[in-house]
Amino acid sequence: MKNDILRFVNFTIKTIVFYFLISFALILLILPIYYLMDMLGVLALINNILGVNGGIWKNFGNLPMVIATSVIGIILVITVLMVSVIVNVWIERKLSAKIQGRMGPTLVNLPFLLKAGSKNMWLGGLVQPIADVIKLIQKEIMIPQGSYPFLYILSPILAFTTVVVAFGMFPFSNNYILLGNLDVGLLFIFAVSSYMVLSLVLAAWASNNKYSLLGGLRTVAQMLSYEIPLLLSFLAVMVFTGSFKIVDIVSFQNDHFWLIFYSPLMFVIFLWSMVAENNRAPFDLPEAESELVAGFVTEYSSMTFALFYLAEYGYLFFNSAIIATIFLGGYSLIPHSILNLLSPLLQSIGIYGYIMAINDNFIWIILKAFVVVGLIMFFRWTYPRIRIDHLMDLAWKAFIPITLISMMVSAIDVLLFNKIPVLSWILFAFVVYLASKRNVKLSTKYRNIPKFT
Amino acid sequence: MIEEKSLSFWINREDTIALEDGIEIKEMWVAMGPQHPSTHGILQLLVKLDGEVILELKPVIGYLHRSMERIAESLTYVQGVHITDRQDYISAMNMNLPICLAVDELLGVVPSRKAQALRVLAVELNRLASHLLWYGLIALDAGAVTPFLWAFELREYVLSIFEKLVGARLTLHYIRPTGVAYDIADSVLNDVRDFLVLLKRKLPDLHGILTENPIFVSRMEDVGYIPQDLAISYGASGPVLRASGVRWDLRRAEPYLIYDELDFEIPVETAGDNMARYLVRMKEIEETIKILEQVVKILEDPFVRTQPHIDIRVGWRVDVPPGQVYVKTESPRGEYGVFVVSDGYDKPYRVKYRSAAFSNLSLLPEVSKGQLIQDMIVTLGTLDIVLGEIDR
Numbered sequence: 001m002k003n004d005i006l007r008f009v010n011f012t013i014k015t016i017v018f019y020f021l022i023s024f025a026l027i028l029l030i031l032p033i034y035y036l037m038d039m040l041g042v043l044a045l046i047n048n049i050l051g052v053n054g055g056i057w058k059n060f061g062n063l064p065m066v067i068a069t070s071v072i073g074i075i076l077v078i079t080v081l082m083v084s085v086i087v088n089v090w091i092e093r094k095l096s097a098k099i100q101g102r103m104g105p106t107l108v109n110l111p112f113l114l115k116a117g118s119k120n121m122w123l124g125g126l127v128q129p130i131a132d133v134i135k136l137i138q139k140e141i142m143i144p145q146g147s148y149p150f151l152y153i154l155s156p157i158l159a160f161t162t163v164v165v166a167f168g169m170f171p172f173s174n175n176y177i178l179l180g181n182l183d184v185g186l187l188f189i190f191a192v193s194s195y196m197v198l199s200l201v202l203a204a205w206a207s208n209n210k211y212s213l214l215g216g217l218r219t220v221a222q223m224l225s226y227e228i229p230l231l232l233s234f235l236a237v238m239v240f241t242g243s244f245k246i247v248d249i250v251s252f253q254n255d256h257f258w259l260i261f262y263s264p265l266m267f268v269i270f271l272w273s274m275v276a277e278n279n280r281a282p283f284d285l286p287e288a289e290s291e292l293v294a295g296f297v298t299e300y301s302s303m304t305f306a307l308f309y310l311a312e313y314g315y316l317f318f319n320s321a322i323i324a325t326i327f328l329g330g331y332s333l334i335p336h337s338i339l340n341l342l343s344p345l346l347q348s349i350g351i352y353g354y355i356m357a358i359n360d361n362f363i364w365i366i367l368k369a370f371v372v373v374g375l376i377m378f379f380r381w382t383y384p385r386i387r388i389d390h391l392m393d394l395a396w397k398a399f400i401p402i403t404l405i406s407m408m409v410s411a412i413d414v415l416l417f418n419k420i421p422v423l424s425w426i427l428f429a430f431v432v433y434l435a436s437k438r439n440v441k442l443s444t445k446y447r448n449i450p451k452f453t
Numbered sequence: 454m455i456e457e458k459s460l461s462f463w464i465n466r467e468d469t470i471a472l473e474d475g476i477e478i479k480e481m482w483v484a485m486g487p488q489h490p491s492t493h494g495i496l497q498l499l500v501k502l503d504g505e506v507i508l509e510l511k512p513v514i515g516y517l518h519r520s521m522e523r524i525a526e527s528l529t530y531v532q533g534v535h536i537t538d539r540q541d542y543i544s545a546m547n548m549n550l551p552i553c554l555a556v557d558e559l560l561g562v563v564p565s566r567k568a569q570a571l572r573v574l575a576v577e578l579n580r581l582a583s584h585l586l587w588y589g590l591i592a593l594d595a596g597a598v599t600p601f602l603w604a605f606e607l608r609e610y611v612l613s614i615f616e617k618l619v620g621a622r623l624t625l626h627y628i629r630p631t632g633v634a635y636d637i638a639d640s641v642l643n644d645v646r647d648f649l650v651l652l653k654r655k656l657p658d659l660h661g662i663l664t665e666n667p668i669f670v671s672r673m674e675d676v677g678y679i680p681q682d683l684a685i686s687y688g689a690s691g692p693v694l695r696a697s698g699v700r701w702d703l704r705r706a707e708p709y710l711i712y713d714e715l716d717f718e719i720p721v722e723t724a725g726d727n728m729a730r731y732l733v734r735m736k737e738i739e740e741t742i743k744i745l746e747q748v749v750k751i752l753e754d755p756f757v758r759t760q761p762h763i764d765i766r767v768g769w770r771v772d773v774p775p776g777q778v779y780v781k782t783e784s785p786r787g788e789y790g791v792f793v794v795s796d797g798y799d800k801p802y803r804v805k806y807r808s809a810a811f812s813n814l815s816l817l818p819e820v821s822k823g824q825l826i827q828d829m830i831v832t833l834g835t836l837d838i839v840l841g842e843i844d845r
Contacts, residue, residue, distance in 0.1 A: 100602040210483045214826075217504070281596065282668055290491040290594045291826045382662065384669045385596025387827055388505055442670060446729065448720050448736040450660045 077168045084317040085310050089129040091370070092313075092377050099381045136309075139302040144208055147299070151206035156300065156307035158199035163314040166192045170246070170321060186244050189322070190231060193277070196315070197223040200286065203308070204296040215295025218388065219286040223277055225392060229399035230273040233266040236403055237326060239410040240419055250330035257335055260327040262421045265428040266406055267327045269399050271372070274319045276391070278312070281380035285388055316376065317369060324368035331365040333358070402431060480508060487516045491594050491830050494840030496814075498833075505825045510818045514811075517844040525804040529770040530556045530630055533801065538624035540806065541842035543586055546579035547784035548842070549628035551791040552804070554709060555780040556630040559773045559795055567760035568632035569710045570751045575618070575627050576782075577744050578645070581652070582611040583785035584738050587837050591731065592663055594834035595672050600662050607655060610648045617641045630771070632763030637752065645749055649742050656738065664735070673728040677820050677832035680725060687819070688812035691787025692737065693836055696722045696729035703783040711751070717744050730835040770799040786810045786837055806845060810838040 090105075097104030105125025143149050166189050197219060204216020237259050238244065241252040253259055260267045276283040287295035297308050329335060339346075339359065346352035386394075409423045417423070442449050481502045487495035497513035521540065525533045530552075537548040550572060557564060564572070585608040589601035612622045618641050619627045619634065627634050663669050679689070684697040694701055702719040704712040720736035722729035751757060775797040781790035787809030794803040813836045821829040 096598075100599050101606060102602065210481060213481075214483075214502075214505075284596070285827075288596060288827070290596060291485075291830045293490060381599050383597060384592065384663070384666060384672060385827070386668050387672055388825060390668075390671055442664070442728070443674065445724050446732055447722060448732040450656075450664060450735065 077164050081164060081167050081310070081314045085313040086126075086129040087370075088313045088317050088373060089132075090126050091373065092380075093125070093128065095374065095377050096381045099378075133306060136302055136306040141302045141304055142299070144299045146208040148206040148208075151202050152299075153304065155199045155203035155206060156304045156311075158202065159196060159311040160307040160314075162192055162195040162199065163311045163318065166318055167314065170318065170325075186234065186238075186246060186249070186322070186326075190227075190234070193315070194223075194227060196277075196311070199311075200296050203300070207296070207299040209299050211292045211294070211298045212296050215286040215288075215292050215298070218292075219279070219296060221388075222279070222283065222285060222391060225395040226273045226276040226283075226399075229269055229395060229403050230277060232400065232403035232407060233270045233273065234326065236266050236407040236410045237263050237270075239407065239414055240421075246325055246330070249326060250332065253329045254332055254336040256337060256419070258327065258329045263406065263410060263424045263428075265402065265424070265431055267323075269403060270327070271323060271375075273395075273399065274323060275376055275379060276395070278315050278319055278376075280316065280376055282383040282386045283391060284380075284385060285391065288385055290385075316373060320372035320376065321365055321369040323372050324365050328368045328372075329364075331362055332360045333364045486513075491590075491834070493590070493833065493838055496838070496840050496843075498829075500826070500829075502826070505827075507821050507824050507826060507829055510821045510829065512814055512817060514814075514840070514843050517840045519845065521845040522804050522806065526801060529799045530773060530801060531767065531769050531771065533804070534629060535624070535626045537806075538626050539841060540808075540845055541784065541786065541789070541810070541839045542623055543839050544579045544583040544785045545623065545625045546575040546627060547583075547782065547789060549626065550576055551780045551782045551789060552793065553628050553630050554782065555778050555791055555793040556771075556773060558778050558780065559776050559793065560631070560771070561774075562631045562764060564632050564764070565760040565762070566711070567752070567757045568762050570748050570757065571633045571637060571762060572628055573710050573712070573715075574637070574645070574745065574748045574752065575625075575633065577741050577748065578611055578614060579625075580741050580785045581738060581745075582608045584734050584741070585611070587734060587785075587834075588659060588663075588738075591831070591834045594830050595663075595669055597663065597666075597669070600659065603655075603659060603662070607652060610644075610651065614641060614644050614648060617644065629763060629767070631767050632761070634763070636762045642749060642752060645745065649745055649749075652738075652742060660735070664731075670728070672827075672831060673726070673731055673835075675726050675728075676828045677727045677730075677824070677835060678725050679816060679820055683819060684725070684816070687816050689787070689816055690809050690812065691783070691785070691837075692730055692733045693787065693813045693816070695720065696733045697725040698723035703781055703788060707781070709780075709782060715744055715747050717741075727831055727835045730837075734837070772797065772799050773801075781807065784809060786839065786842065787813060789842075808842045808845065810836075810840075811843045814838045814843060 094104045096102075105128035108125055108128045108131045141153075143152055170189065200219045200223075201216045204212045204219065207213075238249075240259065240262050241249050243249065243252075249259075256262075279286050285295075286292075287297060292298070297305055300308060324330065334355070336359075339355065343352055346355060406424070406427060409427050410421075413419065413421050413423050483500045483502055484497060485500055486492040486497040489498075492498060495516040497516065499511040499513060500507055501509040519539070521536050524536055528536070534549050534552055537552055538545040540548045553572075585604045589604035589608075592598075592600035592604070615625055615627075616622050618637060619625050679693065679697050681697045681699060684694050685699065689697070690701070698721060700719055700721050703709070704717075705719055717740045720733050720740065722733050773795045775795050777792070777794040779790060779792045781788050783789075788807065789809050790807035792803075792805040792807070793801050796802040817829075817833060817836060820832055824832065
């Protein structure tokens with residue numbers, strides 16, 4: 001028992017340390033670029049073109065300006081998307097390797113960094129995803145016999161486009177919203193994300209493959225089911241903030257506190273629904289390799305496959321960024337309410353100015369998003385795949401009733417307790433109690449249950 | 454079993470149910486395999502699906518048929534051992550054993566105690582390797598990748614022991630008529646001892662990531678139920694039979710080699726579902742560790758160490774007296790037997806192998822009726838088939 005605990009603690013500490021090292025290495029990579037751009041005035045330029053309020057639409061009457069800003073904006077979005085995908089894939093491969101006792105990619109390096117006789121280890125395989133993409137580009141796009149070529153090619157493009165549009169609407173900081181800051185920001189983002197299911201179903205139907213078709217059917221069932229608890233849990237939280245605008249949601253958290261502490265239950269449900277929406281393990285039924293070969297991507301090759309791949313990892317990062325925005329305080333490191341409380345202390349030490357200077361920065365949302373990404377990756381590499389009927393039961397019999405109740409509970413909190421989440425926490429404690437009562441251990445009909453478990 | 458009708462008949466056949474307004478519901482035939490990630494080799498499963506539910510399933514075998522029984526007739530007895538390696542390549546030692554026992558019996562030779570202990574050591578080590586690989590594959594079938602790599606790493610230790618013992622890793626050809634091919638070195642014996650310690654330390658991890666996982670338990674429990682009478686009537690054996698509540702292990706029921714003097718238990722479950730088969734195999738790993746520890750002790754005995762490991766009079770060929778014999782042993786997959794007819798020459802007149810996995814696989818069409826596809830894959834995984842042994 002003692003050894004078990006020690007092993008668990010050891011493993012946890014090691015992985016957490018490893019994970020944060022990766023995150024900080026990432027920030028160290030980004031920071032110089034950021035300050036270089038700042039020094040050269042590029043940030044100011046971008047800010048001028050894609051200003052805070054309105055984005056590309058502020059130049060609506062001026063057609064050449066709209067086209068120019070759109071092109072720049074889309075290039076920016078795709079760049080951000082690509083970089084996040086590359087880092088995501090790399091983290092996933094390194095983290096899974098760490099969990100499985102492997103090393104992960106180490107050998108791929110940039111040609112101008114290669115030195116004869118040296119070990120070339122320091123990039124740690126960071127360019128492996130780039131090499132993968134180059135390999136995929138070189139391959140031939142196969143269009144299977146009996147398929148619908150138009151839909152077959154259209155669906156990966158559609159999948160990728162939804163991610164780009166969703167990314168464009170996302171505020172990485174109160175200054176940098178790539179394409180525009182809408183009043184119904186999050187609702188719009190969720191609406192755009194829903195197009196993903198369409199593209200996957202089109203891919204499944206157009207492939208003329210029975211595995212793809214089965215994967216597509218699973219996709220519809222799963223993504224439509226989990227859209228409901230996702231939005232309901234989001235609404236239960238929005239009762240507190242009173243706005244769908246992402247900037248308002250973040251400023252509410254700055255004025256009060258992170259929303260995860262307002263409704264922890266909704267955080268859990270939102271996270272799991274996000275994982276299910278994203279078709280990640282343990283909910284990766286549409287592409288379950290043990291029964292459906294590769295699901296809806298069975299027939300895809302080359303860039304058509306790469307676009308699905310990019311869309312999946314882009315969504316992974318994007319969903320994590322949304323969770324970070326809604327529940328973890330968004331682009332500010334410490335809520336302003338806490339900073340105001342601590343300001344006499346900080347001023348006496350003399351670091352108040354520095355903290356205020358770096359407190360609202362897009363780096364924090366990237367860091368928080370990567371923490372959530374790491375969490376989702378832990379799920380993937382430690383859990384088996386859930387069964388389809390259990391998946392449906394979880395959405396319809398557990399998540400939706402709980403979120404509906406939680407909406408009412410949040411409303412009561414707002415009305416009676418002046419936005420102090422008393423009942424939300426009581427509900428959380430109750431659900432945790434119920435979950436712990438539900439016995440998921442092996443039934444006693446088995447004789448050979450191992451003793452050390 | 455498909456006898457008369459061709460493959461294309463089954464794949465193109467569509468059963469239609471006409472609804473109103475000209476809409477038709479069609480049940481779908483899916484040909485899973487022979488190129489499929491989880492059909493464990495090159496097995497083809499023709500599956501009739503109603504959505505996710507399986508209505509009918511037909512396993513198609515024969516893609517790995519290499520006419521081993523005919524080849525065995527054209528090789529000498531000693532040469533014939535090496536083709537058994539290619540049958541169940543996951544546990545090649547277990548495949549070597551029965552034909553060697555049969556030749557011993559026909560020759561009237563009783564191998565030395567050391568040779569017998571070495572045979573048990575080899576066979577049980579390979580049983581460990583086989584069960585560890587199976588553990589990884591069942592995790593893969595259930596959709597978890599990490600346990601597969603953990604188990605594969607442990608299996609790697611067994612293979613490296615074999616590498617030091619035999620020189621090969623997979624097709625071992627270690628057990629020969631009247632003994633074993635090579636003597637065991639002290640360093641290899643130490644490796645075995647270290648590996649057992651390591652495996653005992655790692656087993657809780659393997660249980661921790663799968664056996665305690667609620668998703669895995671929900672996937673395995675009450676799925677793929679095989680009643681006792683069904684298992685017996687289909688000739689199932691090994692862990693599949695023992696998970697259905699039959700205490701039948703040839704190492705205890707009809708002991709061969711030195712099994713009657715070893716202390717170990719036969720794990721039995723009565724539930725008959727996937728979890729029962731899982732637990733039986735995991736318990737067998739522990740029991741196998743117990744056996745190996747005792748065998749290592751026997752081999753440490755200085756008197757045993759001085760004995761010969763093989764009868765050197767048997768070279769590449771030996772004339773075997775006429776007669777016929779059926780020898781059955783407990784392989785990791787169940788009862789694996791061989792029937793040998795000798796007509797007095799150095800080559801057998803007829804060799805017939807009895808495959809355990811073949812009988813176990815024949816249960817799948819019965820069990821998988823009405824299951825989800827996901828459950829069928831896991832059920833197939835718990836039956837633990839190796840196509841090399843089925844097709845031969």
